[in-house]
Amino acid sequence: MTAGGLLLSLGGRALAGVDPLPSWNESGARRAILDFVRRVATPGSPDFVPPEARIATFDNDGTLWAEQPLYFQLAFALDEVKRLAPQHPEWRNREPFRSILAGDRKGVMASGEKGLGQIVAATHAGMSTEAFAETVKNWFEIARHPTLGRPYDQLVYQPQLELLAFLRANGFKTFIVSGGGVEFMRVFAERSYGIPPEQVVGSSGVVTYATGPDGKPVLLKQAKVEFVDDGPGKPVGINRFIGRRPILAFGNSDGDLQMLQYTAAGGGARLPLLLHHTDAGREWAYDRRSPIGKLDKALDEAAARNWQVVDMKADWKVVFPP
Structure with a gap:
């Protein structure tokens, strides 16, 4: 409609x-x-x-x-960490990235505002605004909500x-x-x-x-x-x-x-x-x-x-x- x-x-x-x-x-x-x-x-x-x-x-x-x-933009950022992880082997032993890659949501949230800031910096910064918009658009096309199973932008x-x-x-x-x-x-x-x-x-x-x-x-x-x-x-x-x-x-x-x-x-x-x-x-x-x-x-x-x-x-x- x-x-x-x-x-x-x-x-x-x-x-x-x-x-x-x-x-x-x-x-x-x-x-x-x-x-x-x-x-x-x-x-x-x-x-x-x-x-x-x-x-x-x-x-x-x-x-x-x-x-x-969890907020959908945070879900995007967590998925981006997983997508970019092969380019950052150091993340395997560094919080909050280690918890993200292990699927430990409690560990991610325990990192607090500082950890969330690191996640945003790693997944949002250093690219052009056009490249960021294209990355977000591509995520919406493939990502699905963990319990409802629908694309996020259909919710x-x-x-x-x-x-x-x-x-x-x-x-x-x-x-x-x-x-x-x-x-x-x-x-x-x-x-x-x-x-x-x-x-x-x-x-x-x-x-x-x-x-x-x-x-x-x-x-x-x-x-x-x-x-x-x-x-x-x-x-x-x-x-x-x-x-x-x-x-x-x-x-x-x-x-x-x-x-x-x-x-x-x-x-x-x-x-x-x-x-x-x-x-x-x-x-x-x-x-x-x-x-x-x-x-x-x-x-x-x-x-x-x-x-x-x-x-x-x-x-x-x-x-x-x-």
Whole structure:
């Protein structure tokens, strides 16, 4: 199903007979979304927002696609270590690479932030941005999720695809604002979500300009971190790269809390949304104690401030596209 084929709209209202969110159950969350969009997109409404200010920001991991049992970009990096290992025999006796090659995920995670930084440096740095994008593209073509057996870029959430299309049909501009690497996400964001590269805000490493052996200019990825687009970094990234405060923001973890706070603090109609992973049968159930996608403080603040929490099990008819 293509994003553009999901909805036709007129004057901020879904056309008669067209269900804009067919994969959403009839629930308070669905009604809140439909009512919000109707109010901000209908001329003459007290809450009307001009199209240029209809900004919606979405986290990626755990909000637009799955994130268990580990973040997909980390899965890519681990696979890259294995692919590159024959060129680096020293990795057999050096952590965290030894644990990766032994399939010891606990050992990898025990290496902490320093070890993860070494993994990213070994698999992301030292190549051109074009070469990196091609490497990521090739990985998506062959890699499969360890438990679901599907390509990683098929593990997007069908209800969210419908919501993105519904928002765009009603004059919204949709952005990804994620802690994931911006150049990693740009490889698939337009194909998977209909979100073009220039509307992807993410963490980034230093990139330098150089002249290649053929005399043509290239941009080379370096090992140094430039910007972390997570937690309090998300509002900073929104200000730096978008320049407008969102009126709708959708997250799923404590890493999205500041983005939701920033969105809610603006004037006029606002809709902060949290996706609560409650469906152990069709996906996963996790929140406060999860090392991946921890949802603790944000869940409490959502209750205190009456933010809309989307319950995956109760509110979604389906999770993944067929």
